[in-house]
Amino acid sequence: MENQTNIHQHDHQFSDAERQAVYKSIYSRRDVRGQFKPDPIPDEVLARILQAAHHAPSVGFMQPWNFLLIKSQQVKQQVHDLFKKANHEAGEMFEQETQRQIYSTLKLEGILESPINLVVTCDRERAGPVVIGRTHDMAMDVYSSVCAVQNLWLAARAEGLGVGWVSIFDRLELKKLLQLPTQVTPVAYLCIGYVEHFFVEPELKTAGWLDRLPLQDLVFFDQWENSHAEHEEKLVKYLSQAAY
């Protein structure tokens, strides 16, 4: 394991500017539902964000993902029909009339307007039945595909591309429509494209649906619900400060 040639001798450290750039991608990333421009995405750029996804961590190095790129307007329309059906069902699920009212005004996808739709999947059988690290939690492979989504999302933001994750589908109908094999799960349906602008804040925050939770309330020490451990006052103070 301690193979010398496999050790990062150079570039181990990030400069302050490089570190800031990573945080910039994290803080300025948005879930984009509108504002898509029809401009095509150059192949080099598309290849780069797919490579970023492909370099996500994966349990047992199984790399369970595939990337189904959808440009066909016909396929997009069929997927949009599935969304519309599920979204109507979703709107009815909220108990309060005000919630149903707000829900109906929300734009939750950009399937037809974004130049590229991308399905990130998980092949549960990619590396055989027994996978290192998946032996005691069979969901770990799906989590690997989610990590690929997040890598792609941050890379896309750095490329000036907006990404929106659409999850309001009957998954079985989506799987059937896309003709995915039995062992392949559709993990994320993404809409990708250049955008008019990025919002500063999540749209659901701006819409007054929910506020950002105070981070210091979400951090516990050694035991569940122990939020004010001895000697941790300084960390709690930092957590309570705005991130940027």
Next chain:
Amino acid sequence: MENQTNIHQHDHQFSDAERQAVYKSIYSRRDVRGQFKPDPIPDEVLARILQAAHHAPSVGFMQPWNFLLIKSQQVKQQVHDLFKKANHEAGEMFEQETQRQIYSTLKLEGILESPINLVVTCDRERAGPVVIGRTHDMAMDVYSSVCAVQNLWLAARAEGLGVGWVSIFDRLELKKLLQLPTQVTPVAYLCIGYVEHFFVEPELKTAGWLDRLPLQDLVFFDQWENSHAEHEEKLVKYLSQAAY
């Protein structure tokens, strides 16, 4: 929604150097199991990577995560005991003797050596029973917590911190040990600390367990298994080139 004050007027674009820094974090991130140094992590740094996690995308903006920081050697030891038990079971699951042999030589966690262990959880009831975007896929909240893990992992890499995800536990026993409430799922158990060095390649690749898959074989166009669509030759060429 088109609230002008919520639009990024500045900093919309990333410079080439900023973009490269994001890719650097993605490509040089490793799943660290050994090489941890005991050096404490400054509170400012720890707060920054937790803020990065907290700014992950979350379904319906529900922010379902908590962060349980474990420094107690006693708790770490109890968790390590759970790992040992599960890892022994795991080793027995591989069919081939050579696989069992290799498995037994792999170091798969740094629970006791890393100064901080961090449990990232998902509170399934954080935002009530009906959540925007979770109506048709109840796993979406867990995926949000996974996105938080990946944000933290990349931020940690930019801070020079190694992170390892340990998944070889009986999850119910882990949940009981950590006294998590019924509705809270432990999504990721992470070991975090400064490291002697980062490996250039994933350790399972170096060990000859699995190779990195050719990305161009994983990308399909409009239809499952359609890997050579018309007019996509240029993209396929880019996909087949090394990422870095």
